Structure formats: structure tokens, C-alpha cells
Amino acid sequence: MRTVEKALRLLDYYDGQNPEFGLSDLARLSGIDKATVLRMLGDMAATGLVDQDPESRKWRLGAGILRLARLREAAFPVTRVLTPILERLAAETGETAHASLISGRHLGTVGIVESTRSNRVSLEPGQMLPLHATASGLAYGAFARPELRAQLLAAPLPAATATTPTDPHRLAELLDQAARRGYAVADQTYEDEVFGIAMPIFGPDGFATGALAVATPISRMTDTHTAAILAALAPAAREATLGLGGRFPPTQRPAAD
Amino acid sequence: MRTVEKALRLLDYYDGQNPEFGLSDLARLSGIDKATVLRMLGDMAATGLVDQDPESRKWRLGAGILRLARLREAAFPVTRVLTPILERLAAETGETAHASLISGRHLGTVGIVESTRSNRVSLEPGQMLPLHATASGLAYGAFARPELRAQLLAAPLPAATATTPTDPHRLAELLDQAARRGYAVADQTYEDEVFGIAMPIFGPDGFATGALAVATPISRMTDTHTAAILAALAPAAREATLGLGGRFPPTQRPAAD
DNA sequence: ATTCATCGGTTCATTATTTACACCGACGTT
DNA sequence: AACGTCGGTGTAAATAATGAACCGATGAAT
Numbered sequence A, B: 001m002r003t004v005e006k007a008l009r010l011l012d013y014y015d016g017q018n019p020e021f022g023l024s025d026l027a028r029l030s031g032i033d034k035a036t037v038l039r040m041l042g043d044m045a046a047t048g049l050v051d052q053d054p055e056s057r058k059w060r061l062g063a064g065i066l067r068l069a070r071l072r073e074a075a076f077p078v079t080r081v082l083t084p085i086l087e088r089l090a091a092e093t094g095e096t097a098h099a100s101l102i103s104g105r106h107l108g109t110v111g112i113v114e115s116t117r118s119n120r121v122s123l124e125p126g127q128m129l130p131l132h133a134t135a136s137g138l139a140y141g142a143f144a145r146p147e148l149r150a151q152l153l154a155a156p157l158p159a160a161t162a163t164t165p166t167d168p169h170r171l172a173e174l175l176d177q178a179a180r181r182g183y184a185v186a187d188q189t190y191e192d193e194v195f196g197i198a199m200p201i202f203g204p205d206g207f208a209t210g211a212l213a214v215a216t217p218i219s220r221m222t223d224t225h226t227a228a229i230l231a232a233l234a235p236a237a238r239e240a241t242l243g244l245g246g247r248f249p250p251t252q253r254p255a256a257d
Numbered sequence C: 001a002t003t004c005a006t007c008g009g010t011t012c013a014t015t016a017t018t019t020a021c022a023c024c025g026a027c028g029t030t
Numbered sequence D: 001a002a003c004g005t006c007g008g009t010g011t012a013a014a015t016a017a018t019g020a021a022c023c024g025a026t027g028a029a030t
Helices: A003-013 A023-030 A034-046 A064-075 A078-093 A135-143 A146-154 A168-181 A223-243 B003-013 B023-030 B034-046 B064-075 B078-093 B135-143 B146-154 B168-181 B223-243
Strands: A050-052 A059-061 A096-103 A106-113 A184-187 A194-202 A208-217 B050-052 B059-061 B096-103 B106-113 B184-187 B194-202 B208-217
Touching (some): A003 B003, A003 B034, A034 A050, A064 B106, A078 A106, A106 A135, A106 A208, A106 B064, A135 A194, A135 A208, A146 A168, B023 B034, B078 B106, B106 B208, B168 B184
Antiparallel strands (some): A096 A208
């Protein structure tokens, strides 16, 4: 496989729970030889993408990322646009709202605003969301470039919970349903007790680039609550698309207001 | 040379002025074959580090960076700590203040607060600062891990302006001076008309991890102004070090307050 | 105390991946 | 119509990645 991609995939293991890894940890997780991992980490450290704690010798995300993030935000102010939208969405629904953008083969969470209720869904910052097992992923997949659908259905569909769709036919149904409705739901397909509702965020080409989602504890789900969430989600997703310079595909063009 | 590093160095060409590149641009800049660059970009796109505008086919920084930046900030809140310090420093000095952290072989700018005066130094967000030609670089180099000094003196020292130190002996003098004084100055060594004053930000190991700097138009430089800037810079740099969990080396321990 | 496992890291022969060159069609200028 | 440039592809040659064995250090278990 391509070395550069393998090296960068090492970064996928980092999340809010695991901000640093030892050399052997990463070798074990990735299945790559230690010597190779070490060289990859060395290369990434040389460009500031990771750095090594001189004491514990563990490898962390590096300062170079901040520089890149600043540039990305300057050229394309995603966070600045999404944050207020998420805050409003969380306030209106009383539930945790989050936004994610496509990042390789997964959706990368780029913004989270948690519900203020004590019983709420809590999400890891920076989590990678699988496309087949989350409402965000389905909403994205249903409106992504057509090639993606085939790739998605052909790829392995690991089960995260008992209700994760692992059968390609089932997944195809869910994608079709999301495409028809304009939104996707996920009933505990990724985390037990969590129900997700998501709508796509469209890019300038009229295909999805990410998703905006509301996650609620399963205990609170009722039809009226779902309806309320959708009522708040639709304008928020629309605003997110417009705020990021996206355009709606003809089939999904919302009513002008 | 190592492929991973070469691939990641492509990202160094991005800055505030150049938020996107065509395939051939990057091949030309890097001196790498187009085919190779394309594969590298493909690998980086697969992990979300870059993405390609589907229309113009140009390559931009990707959404995956935001995820990583969030994680980095969560584990190690650099920006949150530095921003208020920079704001205060800019207000007190009336000049542009910026902070940078080591990122591979350069300092990566991670925060800038510009002076409010109309005649001010204006900096590119995300700029990469060479160690030998900037006050920040000298301040960093004078207090970095000892190995760095030899590397720095051995590396090529490209001239950015007429007064850039290009002679290793001269650079060694400047580093010694900075080490003695605890701060570094740069009189138009990187940009004409710009005078920089910088102090190191120390990491947990007592070596520099970055620098805090004030940049002023040469026309405004006087001894009293320099003294005023230093008076504001010293506590700011101290605060930055402490705020990032750093520790001072014995020789640089500031007086307790 | 001694063993044992695991850690981070290095070395080196083998091999598989990267590389560069030529080439492609498409687009814009001259 | 000729030319230059663009993004991208195929291929043979060669370079760079690879992984097993090994090292010293550290820490836990016996």
C-alpha cells in the first residue's frame, strides 16, 4: 500500500481519549512494523505534524497542525460559520448538535455543542464517524458524489452495535430512504442508547461535503421530538451549506424564504 | 529521501497568499515529478489532509486538519492560552505581536495580533519563519536543545534581505548574544523596514518550543521604544511559558513575583 | 535477585514501492 | 493550425520501504 497514506492513517488513532501513543502502541494498532512506524513518525515530526514528548517518548499531535488549521480557516472559515449554527441548534432542540466534514473515508467531527441537559449525548471531539453506521454518514452518503455510493457498499461494514447495518442491501435501502427524505436517522447504529438525526451539508458542487446532526438519548425519542428536531435541523443545515459557500442540488433545493 | 516527509513538505508551500495550488505548481515548486506529486496528494486527500476542488482541480488544505487541530487544542490548548497574551502585548506596545512554535525546521506562526496603528507590521497567518533570519528564530535557537545549534549553523542560510546573517560565524554570535540577553532582535533581517524583538517560550523540558515576538516598523524604533517593548515582552513570554506547561531553564528563571 | 516481558530504537538484506520519463487528451493562446 | 500548458496515466528501472533479529533499559512477577 502507499506509504504516505499508511503514515497519515496513524493519525486516525488519535482522539479525545487517546491524545498520545507510544511507538509500540501505534505499531500494534496499525499492524505495521515498529521500525516502519518509527520512521513514519520521524518524517511527520520533521514537518511538525506530530511531536514526541522528550520525557515519556510518547508521540503527540504537533504544532504544525495549528498552522495548517489557521490557513485552512483563513481560506475557508468552517469553524467560524458552524459554531453559531450548532449553538442555536443545540439550544432549540435541547440536544447535542454536531457537524462533521468528509475527511478521507470517514466524517471528521469539526464542531460539537452539547445539550445542557444532564442526560445528554456526549461526543468525543475529533471523532471519526463511519459512514455506514451514523446518521451523519447516511445523510452524507445519500448526497455525496455518485461514485461514493458504490465504494461505500463494496467496503466492509463493521458492526458497532447490534443494529449497525452490515448488509450492503440494507445499507442501500437506508441511503435511498435518506435520499428520499432529505435526512437520515440512525437508531443506535453506532452507540447504544443514542438516536441520531442528520442532514447533509452541501459543497459548491451540489454534493454533500459533510453533515449536521442532532444526537439524542433514546429515552427521549418520540415522534413529536423527532419532528421538532427536524424543524430546527432543516434551516440550520441550509444555513451551514450557504455559509460554507455550498449550493443545493436541484432535488434538494429548499424553499426560498 | 523519505517519501512521507517529501509529501508533507508540499504543505509548506501553502500560506495566506497561496491557499491552493495546481498539480503542476506543486511539482514545479518542489522539484518533484508530477506523477509523484499526484500520488502524494492522492494519499493526503485519502486522509483528509488536503482536498481537491472538483471544479478547478486545484488542491487545498483539507477538512481533516480541523479535526486534528481540535484534538491538539483539546490536549494542549495553545491558541487559547496565547491569544489573550498576544492581545495584551499588542495593546501595551502598540505594535504587532505574534507567537510561533517549532514545527519541523521552521517556526510556524500560531497567533498574530496586529497593532491598531495604521503604520504597522502586518504578518501572514500561518507563515513559516526561518530560524536564522528572524528575531523569533534567534530567540528560539538560543534556547533550544543544544543539538539544534549545530544543525542550524551547518544548514544553508539563505538571505532574505541585505542584512540577513548568512555567515555561520555571524549567526553564532547572534545566538550567543540572544542567549546572554535572554531576548533576540532582528534589524530587517527577514523583511525590509521591520524590526523584531523576541523572547523564547519554553517547553516542559526547559528548552525553547517557540517564541513570542513584537514586530515594529523601523521608522518607529528608538531605544526607549525598545525598552518599553522589552518590558512588556518579558512578562508576556513568562506567562506564555507557564500557560503552556513549560518550565524555565535555571539560567533564565525569571524573578518570582 | 532473577527472570521475563515490554519498552523505544537500530541495523541490514530483501523486496516491493516509488520514481521519472514518455505520453495522453483537453483547453487556451498565438 | 501550431504551440504551450494543464491534469492525469502507464511502464520499466531503481530507489526507498520493509520486517526480522537484535540491543539496552525499565518495570513487574516470581
